[in-house]
Amino acid sequence: xxxxxxxxxxxxxxxxxxxxxxxxxxxxxxxxxxxxxxxxxxxxxxxxxxxxxxxxxxxxxxxxxxxxxxxxxxxxxxxxxxxxxxxxxxxxxxxxxxxxxxxxxxxxxxxxxxxxxxxxxxxxxxxxxxxxxxxxxxxxxxxxxxxxxxxxxxxxxxxxxxxxxxxxxxxxxxxxxxxxxxxxxxxxxxxxxxxxxxxxxxxxxxxxxxxxxxxxxxxxxxxxxxxxxxxxxxxxxxxxxxxxxxxxxxxxxxxxxxxxxxxxxxxxxxxxxxxxxxxxxxxxxxxxxxxxxx
Numbered sequence: 001x002x003x004x005x006x007x008x009x010x011x012x013x014x015x016x017x018x019x020x021x022x023x024x025x026x027x028x029x030x031x032x033x034x035x036x037x038x039x040x041x042x043x044x045x046x047x048x049x050x051x052x053x054x055x056x057x058x059x060x061x062x063x064x065x066x067x068x069x070x071x072x073x074x075x076x077x078x079x080x081x082x083x084x085x086x087x088x089x090x091x092x093x094x095x096x097x098x099x100x101x102x103x104x105x106x107x108x109x110x111x112x113x114x115x116x117x118x119x120x121x122x123x124x125x126x127x128x129x130x131x132x133x134x135x136x137x138x139x140x141x142x143x144x145x146x147x148x149x150x151x152x153x154x155x156x157x158x159x160x161x162x163x164x165x166x167x168x169x170x171x172x173x174x175x176x177x178x179x180x181x182x183x184x185x186x187x188x189x190x191x192x193x194x195x196x197x198x199x200x201x202x203x204x205x206x207x208x209x210x211x212x213x214x215x216x217x218x219x220x221x222x223x224x225x226x227x228x229x230x231x232x233x234x235x236x237x238x239x240x241x242x243x244x245x246x247x248x249x250x251x252x253x254x255x256x257x258x259x260x261x262x263x264x265x266x267x268x269x270x271x272x273x274x275x276x277x278x279x280x281x282x283x284x285x286x287x288x289x290x291x292x293x294x
Contacts (some may be wrong), residue, residue: 002185003101003131003162004074005203006221008040009033009210010047012252012259013061015267021057022267027068029264033210034072037218041069042103042206045078046140047252052270058090063097076206080105080135084120088127095130103133103164103206108141114149125157133162133206137189147172151179164189164206170196177201191217191243195236198224208246209239212258212293238291245287248280261285262293 011033014025030041043065044050044058053061062077069075077094079102081087091102106112107120125132134153138144144167153160165173166189177184177200188197191209198204198221210217216235224232246254250273257276259266261284269275276284288294 002203003076003133004040005225006039007037007204007210007214007218008042008076008187008206009038009214009217010042010045010206010208011065012211012256012266013044013048013050013053014265015270017268019268019270021053021061022265023064025265025267026061026064029211029259029266030065030068032264033214034069036214038073038210038214039204039218039221040074040076040100041065042076043078045103045135045206046105046137047208047211047255048078049252049270049273050078050080052273055086055090059093059097062094062099066098074100076101076103076133078103078105078135080107082107082110084123087120087124091124091128091130091132095128099130101131101133101162102128103135105135105137106141106143106145108143111142114146117143117145117149118153121153121160122157125153125160129159131159131161132157133164133185133187134160135164135166135189137164137166139166139168147176147179150176150184154180154184161185162187165197165202166190168193170200173197173202174200191246192240194220195224195229195232198232199229208251208255209243211255212246212262212288213239213242213291241287242291242293245280245284248283249276254280254284257281257284258288258293261288
């Protein structure tokens with residue numbers, strides 16, 4: 001049984017002007033997502049600025065998200081680290097807090113070998129019972145989880161069940177699904193190619209786009225899963241300018257700007273991320289108007 005099917009939002013971590021985590025606003029954002037059909041909350045991932053959260057904040061953000069979701073939708077906790085021991089600790093704490101699953105990014109900066117990745121994920125899987133979704137985003141980590149490695153880990157560890165596929169390489173995704181005979185809970189990690197990956201057997205998406213248009217992303221996934229491929233593709237293509245704008249600077253810079261433009265008050269970014277450039281901000285506002293968000 002998958003942790004979720006359809007649209008999972010990689011939710012932002014809202015901040016107050018003094019850069020403290022804004023938990024009241026996080027509750028509002030989670031309510032907004034649930035009311036608009038989002039099928040899963042993914043907390044403390046890349047979009048949630050996890051790399052600038054302290055260990056204490058990281059655990060508290062996860063605990064609070066689980067509390068705010070109130071069992072209405074599953075909550076998947078981002079517990080990855082480039083230190084295996086830290087990832088194990090975060091994963092244990094998230095499991096104890098009641099997370100429905102764990103999203104674990106490949107170690108960044110270290111550039112682990114494939115053998116090192118097997119050891120890393122195996123140690124985490126052995127430390128917890130919660131289902132694990134591996135997260136492969138080599139453009140940010142400098143480390144690519146190869147299809148053969150994914151297959152080996154899924155076959156060896158019963159609680160490694162999924163993959164957030166964010167390489168942008170559809171051929172690599174196809175090979176991964178082939179090696180596992182389709183028996184992998186794959187989620188698109190690229191908002192621009194959700195339906196192509198669902199055509200290969202992906203169950204849905206872990207989405208940045210869903211922060212601002214949760215119903216559209218949910219509806220796209222539902223249409224595809226119900227066999228309305230044309231309808232799903234129309235929603236995918238309609239959003240292309242918006243998706244481009246949301247990734248016109250490093251995530252989550254644009255999506256926080258978009259939420260602020262919508263009056264959602266996601267707040268500022270923690271350094272080293274900085275505010276969006278004025279030219280791209282104006283382009284974002286224009287695209288959002290054309291898409292119907294402003």
